[in-house]
Amino acid sequence: MRLILEVWRQEGPDAEGGFETHEILDATPEMSLLELLDRLNHQLVENDQEPVAFESDCREGICGTCGLDVNGVPHGPEDNVPACGQHVRSFQDGQTVRFTPFRARSFPVIRDLIVDRTGLDRIIQAGGTIAVDAGTAPDADTLLVTHDDAERALDFAACIGCGACVSACPNGAAYLFTGAKLAHLALIPHGKEERAKRARSMIAQMQHEFGPCSQIGECVLACPAEIPIVALAVVNRERLRAGFMWGKAN
Amino acid sequence: MSSGIQERSDIDQIPVAKRPATSPPPRPQTWVLKLIMAVTGSIFVLFLLFHLAGNLKVYLPDDPQGHFNEYAHWLRSFLSPLLPGSTFLWIFRGCLGAALLLHVYSGVTLWIRAHRLRGRHARKVNPTKHHLTGRTMLWSGLIILAFIIFHLLDLTLGRVVASKDFTGGSTYKLENGEVTVDAYANLVHSFQRPSVAIFYVVVMVVIAFHLSHGIWSITNDFGATAHRTRSVLLILADLIALVIVVGNASIPLAVLGGVITL
Known part of the structure; x- marks a missing residue:
């Protein structure tokens, strides 16, 4: 397969940046998009050019490291699949494929396709952790969790923090990410002890760097962990609940 | 950093991206x-x-x-004589006006925040319903704001855009003998102008778009997470929008078509 790649190149955070066009003649349908970039880099190095900087790690959809926009869509044309799981077979022979870094003012470009996603880390640092009961694991059945709650908590815990929701959002909002964390921790016994405190601090941090949610639902189409759209309402529910708790922690 | 005193370690060579201007935190939140x-x-x-x-x-x-x-008269004199004259009407208008100011202020502030935080690269536009209605909330809102001003001038104040037959004073005698504003005649005279009637119909469609996404947003902003509540409100959002557009837009059309006459 022949593909034309338009890749965003940017030397550093302060550099201007621009598109570079390359041709790949030996792409195969079963290649992942990251392998396509590997192929491009191989070609660039062979021609004594600087390879394209992009992030990847596990390449099996569990780490959340890979993240880039393909033809203006986070991760690539297929819904709910990370870039490493998207394949060249989504494109036609001879098609132009445009790679850009994740689109959000809160994700400044470090180099080429690599963006700084530490804004999401700061939301987690603000309270996306459990600080109580740090002792040894309790005996089985001392803390009862219903099967439904456990399953739902796991559904929300599936978030890999890749940042596709922020890139997909026309407002640069991180509601899906924050909502997934809040919902996950609010459903399990240890998490409940700091439920209100967590909502206050995480949401304060979120709105510090990210935009407001307009419930358009673009994030849900992009999310490789298939976090449901209800996570958007969870952010508001948890913040309202925390308001009614008047400074209490739980 | 070119002090030259300390040799940089490798870690310092990693470029640090510029953070967006984030402090002080946005107020109101x-x-x-x-x-x-x-x-x-x-x-x-x-x-x-x-x-x-x-x-x-x-x-x-x-x-x-x-x-x-009679209904128009009841609105103007509601809760009278407990509250003298049209006191209630003015309280009602005051509340709506305050709500409008808050709504516009919050909407514009949120839009500015969202606009600042979107990135530089082009996005592929998904032609979904919520994309169409959700991303145009500010614009539909501004059209509705302009319409509110037009509507008040046209049928309440009788200025500038009102029909030449507009009557503001007590010109209609009710069955019980009280005289009141002939709101019905004002409505018919206004809608007998085709351009005005079409304008009303178009704005009702815009309001329906605004409502359809707005009610869905209200559901989320009040933190409704229960599956059944959300499903019902998602349908209700479109249903209310439809009722508003069909019910209201039919009136200027009925006047134009001669169904409603004096």
Whole structure:
């Protein structure tokens, strides 16, 4: 397969940046998009050019490291699949494929396709952790969790923090990410002890760097962990609940 | 950093991306603004349904002019004599005006925040319904704001854009002998101008778009997470929008078509 790649190149955070066009003649349908970039880099190095900087790690959809926009869509044309799981077979022979870094003012470009996603880390640092009961694991059945709650908590815990929701959002909002964390921790016994405190601090941090949610639902189409759209309402529910708790922690 | 005193370690060579201007934290907080949008938006949804119920009196088979004007008179003198004259009407108008100011202020502030935080690269536009209605909320909102001014000038104040037959004073005698404003005649005279009637119809469609996404947003902003509640409200959002557009837009069309006459 022949593909034309338009890749965003940017030397550093302060550099201007621009598109570079390359041709790949030996792409195969079963290649992942990251392998396509590997192929491009191989070609660039062979021609004594600087390879394209992009992030990847596990390449099996569990780490959340890979993240880039393909033809203006986070991760690539297929819904709910990370870039490493998207394949060249989504494109036609001879098609132009445009790679850009994740689109959000809160994700400044470090180099080429690599963006700084530490804004999401700061939301987690603000309270996306459990600080109580740090002792040894309790005996089985001392803390009862219903099967439904456990399953739902796991559904929300599936978030890999890749940042596709922020890139997909026309407002640069991180509601899906924050909502997934809040919902996950609010459903399990240890998490409940700091439920209100967590909502206050995480949401304060979120709105510090990210935009407001307009419930358009673009994030849900992009999310490789298939976090449901209800996570958007969870952010508001948890913040309202925390308001009614008047400074209490739980 | 070119002090040259300390040799940089490798870690310092990694470029650090510039963070967006994030401090001081945004005030009022984003979630507070969203809540204000939801509370005032809910007031407007209820007001629109209430307003529609009144409007539909033009379709009453027996003496619509009398019923409509009687209703208009009741609105103006509601809770009288407990509150003298039209005190209640002015409290009601004051509340709606305050809600409107808060709604517009919050909406514009949120739009500016969102606009600042979107990135530089082009996005592929998904032609979904919520994309169409959700991303145009500010624009539909501004059209509705302009319409509110037009509507007040046209049928309440009788200035600038009103029909030349507009009568503001006590020109209609009710069955009980009281004289009041002939709101019905003003409505018919206004809608007999085709351009105005079409403008009203177009704006009703815009309002339906705004409502359809607005009610869905209210659901989320009030933190409704229960599956059944969300499903019902998602349908209700479109249903209310449809009722408003069909009910209201039919009136200027009926006047144009000669179904409603003096």
